[in-house]
Amino acid sequence: MIEVRDLRKFYRTRFGEKLVLDKVSFDLRKGERLGVLGRNGAGKSTMIRLVSGAERPTSGTIERQMSVSWPLAFGGAFQPMLTGVDNIRFISRIYEQDFESNLAFVEEFAELGPYLREPVRTYSSGMRARLAFAISMIIEFDCFLIDEIGAVGDARFHDRCNYELFEKRADRAMIIISHDAGYIRDHCNRWAVLHEGRLELHDAFEDAYTVYKEVIGASLGTAKPVVSHVNRAMMIESSQRAALADDRFRIHVQQGDWARDSRDWASAEREYAAALALYPYQRSYWTQHGHVTKEQGEFGRAEISYRTAAALGVPEDEVADFIQFVAARQDEGDAAPAVRGFRPGLAGSQPPGKPDVETFAQLLWPDADVDERCQLDLLRSFATCDALAATMIADPRFAAAYSALHRNGQPDSGASLHPDVIERIRCFFTADLGRADQSDADAELKTTDQILERLVARETLAEWPLTAQALQAWAAKDFRPAVLHSDSKDRFPA
Amino acid sequence: MATAADRSSLRKSGGVQLRVLGALLIREMLTRYGRHNIGFLWLFVEPMLFTLGVTALWTATKSVHGSDLPIVAFALTGYSSVLLWRNMPGRCIGALWANLALMYHRNIKVLDIYVARLLLEFGGATISFTILSIALISVGWLAPPEDFLKVAAGWLLIAWFGAALAIALGALSHESELVDKLWHPASYIIFPLSGSAFMVDALPPFAQQIVLYVPMVHGVELVREGYFGSAARAHYDLGYLIPVTLILSFVALLLVRRVAQRVVPE
Numbered sequence: 001m002i003e004v005r006d007l008r009k010f011y012r013t014r015f016g017e018k019l020v021l022d023k024v025s026f027d028l029r030k031g032e033r034l035g036v037l038g039r040n041g042a043g044k045s046t047m048i049r050l051v052s053g054a055e056r057p058t059s060g061t062i063e064r065q066m067s068v069s070w071p072l073a074f075g076g077a078f079q080p081m082l083t084g085v086d087n088i089r090f091i092s093r094i095y096e097q098d099f100e101s102n103l104a105f106v107e108e109f110a111e112l113g114p115y116l117r118e119p120v121r122t123y124s125s126g127m128r129a130r131l132a133f134a135i136s137m138i139i140e141f142d143c144f145l146i147d148e149i150g151a152v153g154d155a156r157f158h159d160r161c162n163y164e165l166f167e168k169r170a171d172r173a174m175i176i177i178s179h180d181a182g183y184i185r186d187h188c189n190r191w192a193v194l195h196e197g198r199l200e201l202h203d204a205f206e207d208a209y210t211v212y213k214e215v216i217g218a219s220l221g222t223a224k225p226v227v228s229h230v231n232r233a234m235m236i237e238s239s240q241r242a243a244l245a246d247d248r249f250r251i252h253v254q255q256g257d258w259a260r261d262s263r264d265w266a267s268a269e270r271e272y273a274a275a276l277a278l279y280p281y282q283r284s285y286w287t288q289h290g291h292v293t294k295e296q297g298e299f300g301r302a303e304i305s306y307r308t309a310a311a312l313g314v315p316e317d318e319v320a321d322f323i324q325f326v327a328a329r330q331d332e333g334d335a336a337p338a339v340r341g342f343r344p345g346l347a348g349s350q351p352p353g354k355p356d357v358e359t360f361a362q363l364l365w366p367d368a369d370v371d372e373r374c375q376l377d378l379l380r381s382f383a384t385c386d387a388l389a390a391t392m393i394a395d396p397r398f399a400a401a402y403s404a405l406h407r408n409g410q411p412d413s414g415a416s417l418h419p420d421v422i423e424r425i426r427c428f429f430t431a432d433l434g435r436a437d438q439s440d441a442d443a444e445l446k447t448t449d450q451i452l453e454r455l456v457a458r459e460t461l462a463e464w465p466l467t468a469q470a471l472q473a474w475a476a477k478d479f480r481p482a483v484l485h486s487d488s489k490d491r492f493p494a
Numbered sequence: 495m496a497t498a499a500d501r502s503s504l505r506k507s508g509g510v511q512l513r514v515l516g517a518l519l520i521r522e523m524l525t526r527y528g529r530h531n532i533g534f535l536w537l538f539v540e541p542m543l544f545t546l547g548v549t550a551l552w553t554a555t556k557s558v559h560g561s562d563l564p565i566v567a568f569a570l571t572g573y574s575s576v577l578l579w580r581n582m583p584g585r586c587i588g589a590l591w592a593n594l595a596l597m598y599h600r601n602i603k604v605l606d607i608y609v610a611r612l613l614l615e616f617g618g619a620t621i622s623f624t625i626l627s628i629a630l631i632s633v634g635w636l637a638p639p640e641d642f643l644k645v646a647a648g649w650l651l652i653a654w655f656g657a658a659l660a661i662a663l664g665a666l667s668h669e670s671e672l673v674d675k676l677w678h679p680a681s682y683i684i685f686p687l688s689g690s691a692f693m694v695d696a697l698p699p700f701a702q703q704i705v706l707y708v709p710m711v712h713g714v715e716l717v718r719e720g721y722f723g724s725a726a727r728a729h730y731d732l733g734y735l736i737p738v739t740l741i742l743s744f745v746a747l748l749l750v751r752r753v754a755q756r757v758v759p760e
Contacts, residue, residue: 011758053600054759070598078595081525093517094599 002028002051002068002143002173007060009046020046021057022197030066030142033174035188035205037181037212039219039247042194044177045071048145051175066142066173072133072149080121084112084131087120088138095139102138109160110134130157137164143173162187181209181254195219216247224420225249225278229427232347232385236281236312243279252278253285260292268292280355283312287319290326299326300376303336307379308353313342337380346463347428348386352379359424360389363448366415368397385428390466393474402452402474416447425451431462514601518610526614537614538621541577545626548573563693563722566635571721572690574623575714578649579656579688580681581619585611586664587674590757597759604754605747608664612657620649637722644720651735652713658743665749668757689714694729702729709738 007024010017020043028034038044048071049055051062078087088106092099107116110130115123123131133149149161165174166187178184184191184205191208192201195215202208225246228238243249256271272289276282290305303326306319316339327336340351352360357378361370382388392398417425422445426433433445433454445451455461456475461468527534549569556565586608596602630636639645667673685691689711694702705711712730719728 012756049598049759052598054598055757056755068600070600079521079525081528082521086521086524090517090521091599093520094514094601096513 001030001063001065003061003063003065004028004051005061005063007047007050007057007062009043009050009055010058019197021050021199024060024194024197024199026192026199026201028143028173028175030173031171032190033176033188034190034192035184035208036175036177036192036194036199037184037208038177038194039216040245043197044194045147047194047199048147048175048177052145064143068143069136069139069141069145071145071147072136078120078128078131081119083119084110084116084123087131088135091135091138097139105138106131106134109137109164126154126157133157133161133164141172143175144169146174146176146178148178149176179250181212181251182257185209213251216251220246220248227279227281229423231430232350232428233344235424235427236283236342239279239281240283243275243282243285246278249275249278249282253288256285256288256292260288263295265292265295269296280358281312281353283309283314286312286353287314290319290322294322294326299329300372302326303330304354304372304376304379307339307376308355310339310341311351311353311356311379316341340383346386347430348389348461348464348467349384351383352385352388354379355424356385356388359421359428360385360392362415362417362421363425363451364389364392365395365397365401366448367401386464386466389464390470393467393470399474402449417451422446422451429455429461429464432458432464510601511606514606515610515613518596518602518606519613522610522614537618538625541574541581541619541622542626544577545570545573545622563718563726564636566630567637567721568718570623570626570630570636571717572714574619574626575649575652575710575717576685576688576690577622578616578619578652579659579710580685582612582615582653582656582660583663583677583681585615586660587667587677589664590668590753594757594760597757604665604757605661605750608661608750612660615660616653616657619653623649639721640723641720645717646720648713648716648718648720651716651732651739652710655709655713655735655739655742658739658746662742662746662749665746665753668753684708684710687711693718693726695727706731706734709735 004027005025007021008019009021010019012018024047026034036044036047046055050057052068052070053062053064054070079090082090084106085103088102089099091097092102106112110116110127110133112123112127112131115127116131120128120131136144144165146165149165174188176184176188188205190201190203191205192199193208193211193215194200200208200211202211225239225242227242228234252271252275256268256275259265259268259271269289269292272285272292275285276289286305286309290302290309293305294302303323306323306326310316310319310323320339323336323339343350354375357370357375361368378388378392382391426445433451445454452471455467456471459468459472461471523534523537527536532539549566552569553565589607589611590604593607596607597604627636627639631638663673663677667677687705687708689705689708694705694711694715697705706729712732712735715726715728715730716732718726719730
């Protein structure tokens with residue numbers, strides 16, 4: 001048994017002392033596998049290091065009546081100048097183990113072949129992970145501490161790790177921390193949430209996960225996703241990693257995955273959609289969203305998702321067959337237009353996805369109802385964002401919204417847009433509107449009218465030639481700048 | 495009163511300690527010298543080359559050392575001692591940063607890392623000193639030591655002082671990189687004061703008083719008295735060197751304890 005009592009840990013930082021763990025107490029018996037959920041930086045790894053004895057608590061006690069491993073599958077225990085064999089010999093000496101049998105086990109398990117006799121610094125990160133895991137399996141601890149083991153290695157290696165840990169060593173105690181809530185759900189029999197230094201224990205995963213979600217919601221709330229808005233290509237690129245680093249996004253896709261695995265397609269779609277609402281340019285979950293939508297027979301919606309995934313950079317071959325499939329099931333006479341994969345270059349020349357259609361619809365057709373059918377038509381018809389925007393401007397739905405407004409002569413009219421949408425629009429037209437975070441003078445750009453006036457006033461748009469033409473054509477015919485009306489009497493009724 | 499159980503658990507702990515030190519020693523040797531060319535022979539070939547080079551230099555320039563001792567003998571005893579107290583801190587400064595990952599193994603303590611490096615350094619310097627002594631004695635450039643035990647005592651005292659200094663600086667260096675920056679100039683400045691390049695007896699009385707505040711001087715003088723007997727006219731005071739080293743050792747252990755409390759494995 002391991003008895004942890006009133007564990008506290010302070011770290012000294014430049015900004016004073018930081019409390020990482022506050023009165024953490026728990027017992028762990030043989031056969032118990034404790035899974036710990038918590039945000040990035042919540043102190044999970046610190047807790048594991050304290051339990052392992054590698055680091056000392058500021059106060060509190062840890063009674064170990066069983067042998068406890070070092071935190072598993074960390075790559076750092078190696079001396080990079082030494083060979084794999086030397087490292088095995090070192091560990092064997094430290095823990096008084098038979099070197100020959102250990103070597104045989106590692107040779108068989110890590111599958112490093114002749115590399116085992118080369119310095120570890122020549123290894124790839126995957127090879128290091130295999131060696132690290134194999135070495136940690138040669139010592140038979142009573143309690144294993146597992147820190148993010150899911151983060152490394154290929155699927156086959158993963159399976160073998162799981163077999164070694166959870167089949168062959170099912171009788172041991174374990175503490176597991178992972179970002180993968182599914183891994184923790186499947187392999188643990190007790191759960192805990194670590195938040196603001198406090199550890200809260202639960203006997204049912206659902207309870208722990210509910211608390212974890214609340215904690216994430218409370219602490220992240222409506223925090224803005226950290227996505228670069230330098231230009232459209234950068235925004236897509238940075239969305240990929242930013243999304244996966246955001247616990248809110250991860251929770252949604254995790255629940256989406258679970259719902260998908262239990263064939264609850266509607267819930268899965270809801271969760272994926274919630275995740276994508278946070279990060280509309282995260283490409284891989286558009287594919288997932290497409291899959292679960294397709295399973296519900298919503299082929300039009302699925303096609304939108306697949307096309308969006310491709311437009312945002314999922315390789316075309318990965319979704320082409322699915323698009324063929326869903327297109328064939330919507331009673332269309334003619335074949336669906338080709339898939340358009342992401343092309344780097346000017347923002348206007350990149351293929352549009354669903355978030356682009358929605359953004360342009362808010363800006364250009366504020367009064368129109370752009371339903372799924374319409375979105376799909378637009379996505380099928382236009383190869384570039386530029387062509388899409390230009391056609392939407394030439395469309396009567398644009399003129400209907402704007403000529404009416406301007407004839408009323410209200411310069412501050414126009415729909416005010418959500419700041420995120422404005423930021424996205426500015427990111428499309430970086431060269432013409434400037435980035436929101438860089439020019440304070442443009443901070444007042446808030447409504448559709450203001451944005452359009454600015455775009456019309458630019459005459460040519462750097463990355464959007466067709467859009468510029470369409471805007472100028474409309475302006476010549478229909479547009480009178482709102483400033484002309486600013487002295488209008490009916491603005492200030494007596 | 496120690497019970498049988500206490501004794502057996504102490505023996506067990508001692509066994510763990512020896513095993514860990516042994517493993518660390520081998521690991522250090524492999525990391526430092528590898529398996530290429532002469533491998534771990536570098537352990538003492540390197541200090542030998544140093545000592546030989548300095549000996550040759552001092553002989554060629556007929557260095558003034560203020561006594562009628564043969565210059566070869568003077569250089570050998572002097573420079574070998576320098577290697578001892580100067581290289582030990584050099585090896586311990588930053589040693590913990592380089593081995594942070596080892597802190598994941600509960601049996602390995604911060605002190606073990608320093609001790610392993612010190613043993614290696616002490617071994618290298620001692621083997622080098624011994625081999626050179628035997629070689630020079632056998633070709634007749636050096637007379638055998640008059641009192642071997644005094645040589646050994648002086649040598650061990652210098653090593654003890656060097657080890658205490660090394661552990662203290664090593665522990666401090668984990669918290670401040672200034673230690674690393676300052677030790678290099680400091681060791682160069684201390685070198686001419688350390689008694690390696692002069693005999694205390696040759697200095698004016700005023701300078702003798704000052705120089706005898708430097709702990710290493712006492713050790714080097716003792717080694718020379720052991721080697722050359724009364725011809726060396728050595729000045730040393732074990733009543734000064736031993737308390738100073740004891741206090742330094744105590745401080746060093748306190749510093750290690752503090753670092754061990756705070757160390758965060760990578």
